[in-house]
Amino acid sequence: MTVTAIPHASHWGAFDALVEDGQVTAVRPFAGDRHPGTLIDSVPDIVHSRTRIDRPYVRAGWLRGERAGAMRGGEAFVPVSWDEAIRLVAGEIGRVRQDHGNASIFGGSYGWASAGRFHHARTQLHRMLNVAGGFTGQVTNYSYAAGMTLMPHIVGTNDCIQGPATDWPSIIDNAKLMVCFGGLPLKNGEVCAGGAGEGQYRHWLRQAAASGLRIVNISPLRQDTPDWLGAEWLPIRPGTDTALMLALAHAIVAAGREDRAFLATHCVGWEKLRAYILGEADGVAKTPAWAAPVTGIDAETIAGLAAAMAANPTMITSAWSIQRQDWGEQPYWMTVALAAITGGIGRPGTGFTFGYGSINGVGNPRIDLPVPQLNAGRNPVGLFIPVARVTDMLEQPGGGCDYNGRWITYPDTKLIYWAGGNPFHHHQDLNRLLRAWAKAETIVVNEPWWTTLARHADIVLPATTTLERNDIGASSRDRHVMAMKQAVAPQGQARDDFAIFADIADALGVRHAFTEQRDESAWLRHLYGQARAAWTRAGIETPDFDAFWAAGHVEFPAPEKPFVLFEDFRNDPEANPLNTPSGKVELVSGTIGGFGYDDCPDHPVWFAPKEWLGAPEAGRFPLHLLSFQPATRLHSQLDQGRVSLASKVAGREPILIGPEDAAARGLAAGDIVRVFNDRGACLAGVVVSEGILPGVVAMATGAWMDPAVPGEPGSLCVHGNPNVLTRDEGTSRLGQGPVAQSCLVEIVRYEETAPPVRVHEPPVTETT
Ligand SMILES: Nc1nc2c(c(=O)[nH]1)N[C@H]1C(S)=C(S)[C@@H](COP(=O)(O)OP(=O)(O)OC[C@H]3O[C@@H](n4cnc5c(=O)[nH]c(N)nc54)[C@H](O)[C@@H]3O)O[C@H]1N2
Ligand SMILES: Nc1nc2c(c(=O)[nH]1)N[C@H]1C(S)=C(S)[C@@H](COP(=O)(O)OP(=O)(O)OC[C@H]3O[C@@H](n4cnc5c(=O)[nH]c(N)nc54)[C@H](O)[C@@H]3O)O[C@H]1N2
């Protein structure tokens, strides 16, 4: 049998798909990737899989007219033809916009979808709904909502989170110390949104290890830095980073080592923040001795680290995780303040950047060039909710929330359309979401797989995977633009999201507005051509589309000199002010103070989280649950692939627990446990680890939620999705970000016979 190698790319790396007899049988890492990851090994399993949706389906009860009020998830699905499915979906969009207005269509559809800049499901959905009159959308993201809402007020930009960061060569050449809140976990470098050509993160961590840079891993988990990095581990109680940062600041100020010149010339509000740190404002000096019982780190260690930070060029980085918790704005604001106090901002290799350890490509040297991008068009409705307020929106039509200085009124949602995201993975308190989900009359989902989301839809439309279509992969953090060539025919009756939406648009009379009369091939040329024009303007020579497609990729040249964030501002703050009201770093923000939010005042403060190990409820639920990013998949994607399946313990999602906490509960490695709190319960498989702070347990996100009784809120998730346990609340009225990491639980051995995990099998379907 002949084997053909087809170049392709994904969020988890670039590869050649090896195709035999119409099947992807294996993958081979992209030859240009010096540090390929292992998640690509799951690709053949997900393309050809029992979990694929073979044809369009409709929920049986929906066909009988059981709509608003129906609890989804437990009923059989009835197969329908594509023509019928398109007619039903277009009919519902038409009916809802006519009877209730376009704002009653919720099309936020948050999620990563697949790599590829044209067939990006969420963008395609937004384009279709926009030409159909608009929809209620979502702003910010689950990754760093609190941070991205805060930073423009503080430093005038989000570049320190999502833009070009002070690069690794600059850190390695100039910093002597790197202080990492949330560590630099190797696992998170396995992915890069949009499709990267190289595992850059692994490369730069190796370079940092070889350079002798002193790295401090401040995290409840030792594994948040790989052993070979030689980092020091400071185990911290979850949710207390702000207290530690305040104490570091106190020790530096008490020693008279703060960078007074920088604080005077480049910052506003230092006096007020200083008074708070010293306790002049509230009578509580934020000393290392004060922070010790809060953080679990002894005062001497804190003072020692503060002295090292004052004496050495220091890069401070905070993982995105530390703001996905109660008052998540505070640790981020305090990170900036600490970098201002140590004076490193805008100097080579020092200062701060968020998320060096959060995703592949942060700090990867790259000339700032645009990548091909599909435009979603303009939303005539213009209504949005902060991304994580989706359950609130469904629960309280006409209600609303504060968000970043404005009031957001929730619409009366009748129709939900999701393509390219998985709220039954990503959202917190999934039992509450399941109840609120019943408010909708119709829920439409495009999905390649029978995910927990697809199982909770009314109309399910089978989408192709990237291997079944042509696309262009690219990320703003990588120097490659990758051809993603079709490797196999669409599986079953699956269709591209673009084709599905083109037909829905057709039924609504707006086909040309949606397609602009281009097919896939014309779109790829068009998007590449637009980006190439920008590259040419920037003086970068690149091949034309045909040459790019034939070669399989384009690689941009590396920049000639290291990039330093805020360098121009540092050198001349008058000539290069920040885009803040003062033009400076706002240690105190008059704008935020003006909002009058008691949960996000005008300067960084320590607030005890609502759920943490220092709280009284810690009696009933004495363990802090971290639900971090999975090493073996991307969120819920690839869960049915070999890499994720191999990591399960007794078929369940693993939970890390320390030896003392395990012994206290009579637990051993390999046991199945019930993890629970008042919000829900799931099963998990025990992994005993020395490298976890006592009182803390950790489970990755993304195991497909598998309720023992589908459709019943509160039913035990037999597979191990931690979001049946997490709390659904905003970080504060400023950012309204999710707070998944602030979560207490208890664990007991599961004594009964554990029900089988069924979510990786198709649900019950009726025959026509
Ligand atoms: N407890 C807890 N929860 C968390 C987090 C946490 O740390 N803890 N992290 C949060 C974060 S940071 C994020 S970003 C979110 C991630 O949440 P999501 O981005 O929603 O997670 P994914 O599993 O990537 O979901 C993408 C969905 O798109 C589908 N899909 C893929 N390709 C296509 C396609 O071509 N067409 C269509 N129609 N569908 C496609 C996939 O099958 C999958 O169901 O999770 C959040 N949730
Ligand atoms: N392999 C893989 N990589 C991924 C993803 C994936 O799904 N799979 N998802 C990607 C996405 S969308 C995102 S947003 C990023 C997220 O990037 P991050 O948010 O940085 O990732 P997490 O793994 O949630 O958290 C990093 C570490 O922070 C630690 N931590 C948690 N709470 C605290 C705390 O209160 N204090 C301190 N000091 N440490 C704490 C945890 O031990 C955890 O391992 O990851 C990306 N990378």
Ligand SMILES: [Mo]
């Ligand atoms: Mo994320």
